[in-house]
Amino acid sequence: MAEVYIAGVGMTKFGRSERSLLNLMAEAARTALTHAGIYEFDAIYLGAMNPEEFVGDGCFAALFADYLGYAYVPSLRVETGTSSGAAAFFAAWTAVASGHYRRVLVVAGEKMTHLSTPRVAEILSRMIDPYERSYGATMPALAAMVTRAYMEEHGVGPKELALVAVKNHHNGTLNPYAHFQQEVSLEEVMESRMIADPLRLYHCCPISDGAAAALLTAEEQPVKVAGMGHGTDHPALRHRDSLTSFRATVAAAQRAYKMADKRPGDIQVAEVHDAFAPFEIISTEDLGFFPPGKGARALVKGRTALDGDLPINPSGGLKARGHPVGATGLAQIVEIVWQLKGEAEKRQVEARVGLSHSIGGLASNNWVTILERV
Amino acid sequence: MDPIPASKCHCGKISAPPAPFCPSCGKPMEECLLPTYGRILSYTVLYSPPEGFSSPLSIALVELEGRAKFLCHGEEKGLKIGRRVAIERLDEIYYFSTLSLRERAELFWRRRGETQQKLKAIIRSLSRRVRGSPPPGGIRAASQ
Ligand SMILES: [Zn+2]
Numbered sequence: 001m002a003e004v005y006i007a008g009v010g011m012t013k014f015g016r017s018e019r020s021l022l023n024l025m026a027e028a029a030r031t032a033l034t035h036a037g038i039y040e041f042d043a044i045y046l047g048a049m050n051p052e053e054f055v056g057d058g059c060f061a062a063l064f065a066d067y068l069g070y071a072y073v074p075s076l077r078v079e080t081g082t083s084s085g086a087a088a089f090f091a092a093w094t095a096v097a098s099g100h101y102r103r104v105l106v107v108a109g110e111k112m113t114h115l116s117t118p119r120v121a122e123i124l125s126r127m128i129d130p131y132e133r134s135y136g137a138t139m140p141a142l143a144a145m146v147t148r149a150y151m152e153e154h155g156v157g158p159k160e161l162a163l164v165a166v167k168n169h170h171n172g173t174l175n176p177y178a179h180f181q182q183e184v185s186l187e188e189v190m191e192s193r194m195i196a197d198p199l200r201l202y203h204c205c206p207i208s209d210g211a212a213a214a215l216l217t218a219e220e221q222p223v224k225v226a227g228m229g230h231g232t233d234h235p236a237l238r239h240r241d242s243l244t245s246f247r248a249t250v251a252a253a254q255r256a257y258k259m260a261d262k263r264p265g266d267i268q269v270a271e272v273h274d275a276f277a278p279f280e281i282i283s284t285e286d287l288g289f290f291p292p293g294k295g296a297r298a299l300v301k302g303r304t305a306l307d308g309d310l311p312i313n314p315s316g317g318l319k320a321r322g323h324p325v326g327a328t329g330l331a332q333i334v335e336i337v338w339q340l341k342g343e344a345e346k347r348q349v350e351a352r353v354g355l356s357h358s359i360g361g362l363a364s365n366n367w368v369t370i371l372e373r374v
Numbered sequence: 375m376d377p378i379p380a381s382k383c384h385c386g387k388i389s390a391p392p393a394p395f396c397p398s399c400g401k402p403m404e405e406c407l408l409p410t411y412g413r414i415l416s417y418t419v420l421y422s423p424p425e426g427f428s429s430p431l432s433i434a435l436v437e438l439e440g441r442a443k444f445l446c447h448g449e450e451k452g453l454k455i456g457r458r459v460a461i462e463r464l465d466e467i468y469y470f471s472t473l474s475l476r477e478r479a480e481l482f483w484r485r486r487g488e489t490q491q492k493l494k495a496i497i498r499s500l501s502r503r504v505r506g507s508p509p510p511g512g513i514r515a516a517s518q
Contacts, residue, residue: 122424131391135445135467136420136427144418145435152416152455197419237435238443239389239397243416 001097005221006214006371008036009334012109014210014322015179021048021055021111022067024211028327029068029107032213041215042101044068044075047088047108048326053123055111064107073105079326081127082275083360084108085212086329086367092216093225102218108331109211110324120207124325127361129236140204142237142362143276144196149243150278151198154293158198162189163299164277165202168313171306172320174347177331179208179322203277208322212331223340226262226353226372229255235364246363249286256355256368257288264288267310267370268351269339271332273359274317280304283357284312287368306347314339314347329358333369340373377407378461378468380442388442410461412438414470417453434470436461446470 010031012024025046033039046061057063061075080087085108092104112120125138132142150156166186172178189202216225231251234240241247257263264287272287274280281295289310290298298304304312315321315335318328336354338344351373358367381392381403388408389397396403415435423431432450436459437443446461448470459470 118422118425121422125424132445135433135447136423136431137433137445138420138422138424140422141418141420141431141433144420145416145433148418148455149416194419194421196421199418234397236397238445243435 002099002218003220004093004096004225005217005219005374006223006225006337007038007103007217007219007221008032008034008215009213009337010035011177011212011327011331011334012210013177014208014324014327014331016113017111017209021051021057021109021211022064024111024209025064025107025109025213026068028109028211028213029105032105032215036215036217038103038215038217041073041103041105043092043095044070044073044105044107045088045092045095046075046077047079047084047086047106047330048077049079049081049084049110050123050126051110054115080365080367081360082124082323082325083273083329083358083365083367084326085331086333086356086358086369087360089214089330089333089369090228090230090367093228096216096218099218104216105213106216106330107211107213108327108329110326111209112207112324113209117207127235127364129234132236132238138196139362140196140199140276143279144199145237146243146282147198147276147278150282153244154296156281156296158190159186160281160296160300161198161203161277162186164274164280165189165319167299167305168274168280168317168319171314171347172316174306174345175316175321178316178320179206180316180320199276205275205318205323208324210322210324210327210331212327212334214330214333214337220374222374223337223371224374225369227256227258227260227370229253229257229259229368231255231366231368233364235361237362244282245292246282246286246359246366248363248366249283249357249359249368252366252368253287253357256370260370260372262353262370266353267355269311269314269336269349269354271315271335271356272312272317273328273357274313274319275323275359277319279359280312280317283359287355287357306349311349314344314349329356329367332356332358333371336371340371376410376463378410378438378444380406380408382406388440390438390442390444408442409439412436412444412459412461412470414453414455414457414459415443416455419450419453434459436470444468
């Protein structure tokens with residue numbers, strides 16, 4: 001397979017927006033094209049979780065291509081739930097790596113804030129196993145059960161979980177694209193409203209609008225895709241072998257490391273899917289950065305802070321940057337590209353190799369992407 | 375309590391409720407029944423449950439005997455990882471409850487390789503002996 005490079009990236013500010021999803025995605029795409037200085041490409045690969053229900057539009061890739069002024073460029077949509085942005089990136093990468101296309105525009109987005117929270121929760125819960133859903137299981141409920149089991153197994157307390165939110169909110173203050181750009185204190189997190197015991201409001205990422213884009217090309221550029229892996233698991237929690245580790249992350253990471261010929265120790269910065277604060281801790285273990293049960297300790301010691309030896313979520317993560325579901329997997333990749341190219345401004349870390357990790361559903365459809373400065 | 379309908383595969387996987395194909399290996403599954411005892415693997419109390427459920431909603435993931443896992447509702451006060459619970463069905467919904475003394479005793483005998491029937495027979499024969507009129511079969515059942 002041929003090498004694939006990222007020629008340009010772009011994203012909108014995440015948060016509440018009055019603009020349409022098409023308009024947000026077009027802004028991200030135009031920014032990526034300008035960043036690349038390339039305005040001609042062979043195809044558009046679009047990631048969105050559920051525009052049918054969130055905004056009431058279907059056959060969305062064609063609507064978008066037309067809106068962007070590229071109706072004659074073949075377009076298709078890729079979906080793996082909340083990791084759809086990474087899935088679209090993967091599909092585009094295979095198309096370029098195989099030589100089928102030379103340049104592909106990847107764009108991903110979601111518009112959610114115009115709906116009520118219960119309605120958004122209902123749409124998100126479509127990803128849950130139907131039987132478990134029939135018992136009232138929501139995404140926070142299943143995440144809470146994973147969290148409870150993790151705390152029990154590894155002796156981790158509520159303070160450690162809260163520190164993820166404190167760290168990521170701090171990083172968010174340095175990111176002009178973040179939904180939340182203010183600090184939260186440990187007390188604020190630990191005293192926030194209980195959502196699904198032991199998860200409180202500030203352990204959960206917000207509902208956001210936003211879009212991200214990247215232009216992939218076979219022509220040499222400063223940043224290349226070193227490896228990518230896809231891992232899956234039973235959507236039903238009751239069929240899983242482990243509650244405290246996500247098989248889908250472990251499988252995706254193994255494939256990505258193998259393809260990139262890298263080890264966890266080679267990664268210098270990572271964007272990790274912290275839809276719920278404890279997921280960041282669990283994922284840093286599943287990605288091989290820390291041994292099982294030791295992720296919280298690394299966090300407490302500051303190893304994953306912006307000035308630590310392995311900064312995790314310099315963007316603020318899903319917690320502070322926000323989580324327009326379909327956009328997130330690609331926004332993480334955009335952040336890593338900025339970090340590798342030295343374009344991350346106030347939150348810049350020193351890195352030549354970076355990783356992004358995206359969770360689809362309740363970790364039933366995950367992606368790991370490793371990028372490298374050439 | 376009625377046993378819980380489930381399905382099992384030659385690979386050892388058990389699914390409750392029953393599934394046509396094994397979630398682990400993809401082969402067709404056979405129907406089976408599971409005992410109504412288990413232990414809590416994890417749980418949550420949901421304060422913003424979906425429409426149609428009242429708040430707070432307690433949900434537990436229970437491991438049934440035979441290692442099948444199962445999601446059910448229950449009371450907030452009995453929630454603890456590792457706690458043994460009994461599962462009951464009410465209007466097609468499964469609920470867990472903390473085991474009563476009698477249920478613990480039954481479970482103890484079953485786990486010792488005895489049958490539930492045997493324990494019941496002992497209790498029956500003992501109570502009849504106390505009343506002074508051991509019926510035919512009572513003592514025999516207890517010594518089988
Ligand atoms: Zn099987």
